[in-house]
Amino acid sequence: MLPRSPATQAVGSRSSAGAPSLASVSGSAPSIDDLSGDPHPHLARLRATSPVAWVPALRSFLVTSRSAAIEVLRDPATFTVDDPRFSTAQVVGPSMLSLDGREHARHRTPFVAPFRPRQVTERFGRSVDAVVGRLVGDIVDVGPDLEIDLLPALAGPLSAAVVADSLGLDGADPLVVGRLLGWYREIVGSVTGVASGEPVTAGGAEAMADLGATLRDHLDAGDSLLADASGHGGLSADEVVSNAAVVMFGGIETTEGMLLNAVWHLLSWPEQLAEVVADPALVAVAVEESLRMEPAAAVVDRYATRDLELGGASIPAGAPVTVSLAGANRDPAEFADPDRFDVRRPNARRHLAFASGPHVCVGMDLARLEVVTAVRALLALPDLRLSTDAPAPTGLVFRKPARLPVRWG
Numbered sequence: 001m002l003p004r005s006p007a008t009q010a011v012g013s014r015s016s017a018g019a020p021s022l023a024s025v026s027g028s029a030p031s032i033d034d035l036s037g038d039p040h041p042h043l044a045r046l047r048a049t050s051p052v053a054w055v056p057a058l059r060s061f062l063v064t065s066r067s068a069a070i071e072v073l074r075d076p077a078t079f080t081v082d083d084p085r086f087s088t089a090q091v092v093g094p095s096m097l098s099l100d101g102r103e104h105a106r107h108r109t110p111f112v113a114p115f116r117p118r119q120v121t122e123r124f125g126r127s128v129d130a131v132v133g134r135l136v137g138d139i140v141d142v143g144p145d146l147e148i149d150l151l152p153a154l155a156g157p158l159s160a161a162v163v164a165d166s167l168g169l170d171g172a173d174p175l176v177v178g179r180l181l182g183w184y185r186e187i188v189g190s191v192t193g194v195a196s197g198e199p200v201t202a203g204g205a206e207a208m209a210d211l212g213a214t215l216r217d218h219l220d221a222g223d224s225l226l227a228d229a230s231g232h233g234g235l236s237a238d239e240v241v242s243n244a245a246v247v248m249f250g251g252i253e254t255t256e257g258m259l260l261n262a263v264w265h266l267l268s269w270p271e272q273l274a275e276v277v278a279d280p281a282l283v284a285v286a287v288e289e290s291l292r293m294e295p296a297a298a299v300v301d302r303y304a305t306r307d308l309e310l311g312g313a314s315i316p317a318g319a320p321v322t323v324s325l326a327g328a329n330r331d332p333a334e335f336a337d338p339d340r341f342d343v344r345r346p347n348a349r350r351h352l353a354f355a356s357g358p359h360v361c362v363g364m365d366l367a368r369l370e371v372v373t374a375v376r377a378l379l380a381l382p383d384l385r386l387s388t389d390a391p392a393p394t395g396l397v398f399r400k401p402a403r404l405p406v407r408w409g
């Protein structure tokens, strides 16, 4: 997703202007490497001692308990995304991602109905089945016992094709998907540059202009989710394009991670895998449980609008506040034995992988449809297993295995 949040706003590149100069609340504050590798023991320690802690390496207050995370996410008047330090709006223009209050509602409302579960199933059920069928068919064609990396073979092309379809472009056409990914890379690169004080790149501006021109052509003709949203009437054409760019970012990196993490969890816990293979109705819970264990977007960022106390910390107005969704999702106050992957966990869906409150992920049911469909199709392959050198998920903001080599048969 975009460098707001769940963001590629690498902590090192966040402008330090306005960051309070505070001593670390915790004696052994985690480093960026700690949080990018296996953050869970560090998050557990912080949660137990100081659930809201100033973490110098992040230059932000880090929230690790589920209750404090929910407090932040559901109170946009106190914890805002509408702050010039977030660079997204400078590249894509104002969108639901960078606004709060009434303006946020005006930008987001047109997208809510077309992304509801029933509409998603009606609009995308068949095309998701078709893309998954084609990609898993190619995996079968590779043949048994040969290594296949599921990132380029399945997760990448599936998420890009579905986003293309949702914008009214032809997701079955590799050229169209290639163009979409080109815009995606240029705009993400530009937003990341702006976050570290550079001007908007020419490539970023050009990509936004191309995306806008292409979408406008398709909007008038098309029957797409985006056309439905723009027909709602509340947004100008430029605003529709800005929000479409946000949908594009929202749907690619995170969905790739969600799928790879789900497969990685299942193949790493053989007894849980056996239960799901025996009862495919468990796939949907297994996917929620994977989102709990390793949310593909591990953190989201806000700024405090006033001086306040939270979880024992004094937060000054203007301070950055980073909500660790990964930390909240393993809070033992909500989830018993939180480090265990359990495909029968009764409250798995109470995770915060899609955030909560007014900015809760608008595309979550589409992402669920894609990932559940793909996992079902993969588990139909006999003896699917990880290659011995398959890496675990890593990443500070976005978490997924860098590659996911598997074999079947």
Ligand code: HEM
Residues within 6 Å of the ligand: 004, 005, 006, 096, 097, 098, 108, 246, 247, 248, 250, 251, 252, 254, 255, 258, 291, 295, 296, 297, 300, 301, 353, 354, 355, 356, 358, 359, 360, 361, 362, 363, 364, 366, 367
């Ligand atoms: C089809 C796929 C997806 C689409 C189209 C999509 C789209 C979006 C959009 C447009 C927003 C902004 C909502 C707002 O600010 O009001 C958003 C927020 C969010 N999305 Fe998604 N998303 C998708 C998949 C995912 C996945 C797979 C994850 C993680 C596993 C995810 C995590 C989030 C989170 C955490 C937020 C909240 C950001 C915040 O509160 O700062 N999304 N998504």
